[in-house]
Amino acid sequence: xxxxxxxxxxxxxxxxxxxxxxxxxxxxxxxxxxxxxxxxxxxxxxxxxxxxxxxxxxxxxxxxxxxxxxxxxxxxxxxxxxxxxxxxxxxxxxxxxxxxxxxxxxxxxxxxxxxxxxxxxxxxxxxxxxxxxxxxxxxxxxxxxxxxxxxxxxxxxxxxxxxxxxxxxxxxxxxxxxxxxxxxxxxxxxxxxxxxxxxxxxxxxxxxxxxxxxxxxxxxxxxxxxxxxxxxxxxxxxxxxxxxxxxxxxxxxxxxxxxxxxxxxxxxxxxxxxxxxxxxxxxxxxxxxxxxxxxxxxxxxxxxxxxxxxxxxxxxxxxxxxxxxxxxxxxxxxxxxxxxxxxxxxxxxxxxxxxxxxxxxxxxxxxxxxxxxxxxxxxxxxxxxxxxxxxxxxxxxxxxxxxxxxxxxxxxxxxxxxxxxxx
Numbered sequence: 001x002x003x004x005x006x007x008x009x010x011x012x013x014x015x016x017x018x019x020x021x022x023x024x025x026x027x028x029x030x031x032x033x034x035x036x037x038x039x040x041x042x043x044x045x046x047x048x049x050x051x052x053x054x055x056x057x058x059x060x061x062x063x064x065x066x067x068x069x070x071x072x073x074x075x076x077x078x079x080x081x082x083x084x085x086x087x088x089x090x091x092x093x094x095x096x097x098x099x100x101x102x103x104x105x106x107x108x109x110x111x112x113x114x115x116x117x118x119x120x121x122x123x124x125x126x127x128x129x130x131x132x133x134x135x136x137x138x139x140x141x142x143x144x145x146x147x148x149x150x151x152x153x154x155x156x157x158x159x160x161x162x163x164x165x166x167x168x169x170x171x172x173x174x175x176x177x178x179x180x181x182x183x184x185x186x187x188x189x190x191x192x193x194x195x196x197x198x199x200x201x202x203x204x205x206x207x208x209x210x211x212x213x214x215x216x217x218x219x220x221x222x223x224x225x226x227x228x229x230x231x232x233x234x235x236x237x238x239x240x241x242x243x244x245x246x247x248x249x250x251x252x253x254x255x256x257x258x259x260x261x262x263x264x265x266x267x268x269x270x271x272x273x274x275x276x277x278x279x280x281x282x283x284x285x286x287x288x289x290x291x292x293x294x295x296x297x298x299x300x301x302x303x304x305x306x307x308x309x310x311x312x313x314x315x316x317x318x319x320x321x322x323x324x325x326x327x328x329x330x331x332x333x334x335x336x337x338x339x340x341x342x343x344x345x346x347x348x349x350x351x352x353x354x355x356x357x358x359x360x361x362x363x364x365x366x367x368x369x370x371x372x373x374x375x376x377x378x379x380x381x382x383x384x385x386x387x388x389x390x391x392x393x394x395x396x397x398x399x400x401x402x403x404x405x406x407x408x409x410x411x412x413x414x415x416x417x418x419x420x421x422x423x
Contacts, residue, residue: 138160158217292305326342
């Protein structure tokens, strides 16, 4: 009888129930209820909003208990709806998740700054989150380019670090940040060449090659830092910085203007790169060919596409994109090179790519989420919130783990990812 019911459900197209999302939302809603219950009725939360350079900054004083109580009720409503959707075997719309996530973040922030003298600099929090997400976005785009042709790029960490190193060295030697920026993708492309050589030509396991390349770049840059750079500080410790531009008109847009259009030059390059790559991947002949190499290389070969050549060229291109993102750690911040300054961002970029469904626009949103978690420590520290620094340092990695774990079975990688083509 049970087998018959199962067959009938499959026949009529009923999807199996998934309780993962309702359970996650329920846990977060419970946390929000605890925040609300532990908030004194007479406390208020200060929030500073920078409207624009012309309009200045406004401080809002919100009654904490009332505000987070309303937001918590909204979370309860979404949670109840998620259970109803799961029972009916449907999928919860993504915009419900966005509403829930926004409400939860606001509850936490208002609860954390309740009763503090200094207001939460909300615009600075968003602006810093965007800035910190730049290397993650470039790294995630590099992963998209490589994995859509069937090459797993675990070496994003090494490509970011190599780009940071060469950008700093060339920038210091030439005293020109723009020349250093041109050198960054060259370093990433070189690592991409090594990845393509072993993964495509010699059919070595892609994940093993990626990990080895990360270790190789880390060791090599550490050696050069401890010898060449450390012994010639007057030459290589010269820090150059890319300019920060405020775009006339756009930077005057209330709230969003200072966040999006008063940024470092590398951020604007990132905007253009995401748009171009999203269009090229899914709206161009080049994108169709490369995706064919990752989905069905035998069929691609049949219609005349040189699969392995396409894989090699796009792996090198992906490395160059990641290398460009590496310039964030040095040129965008105006810093000289330091040991292991990529600090695991390449692995988070890989997670952002997966969370974004192997699409540049999705990876952009995921990277912004991780950048927000990374910048939270700075924002709360300014207000004076006594959150353990160790926990805040863990925040972006915890977000990475939970986000990717929640997507298991919901996103699909290119079918022939990591598979050698021997045609």
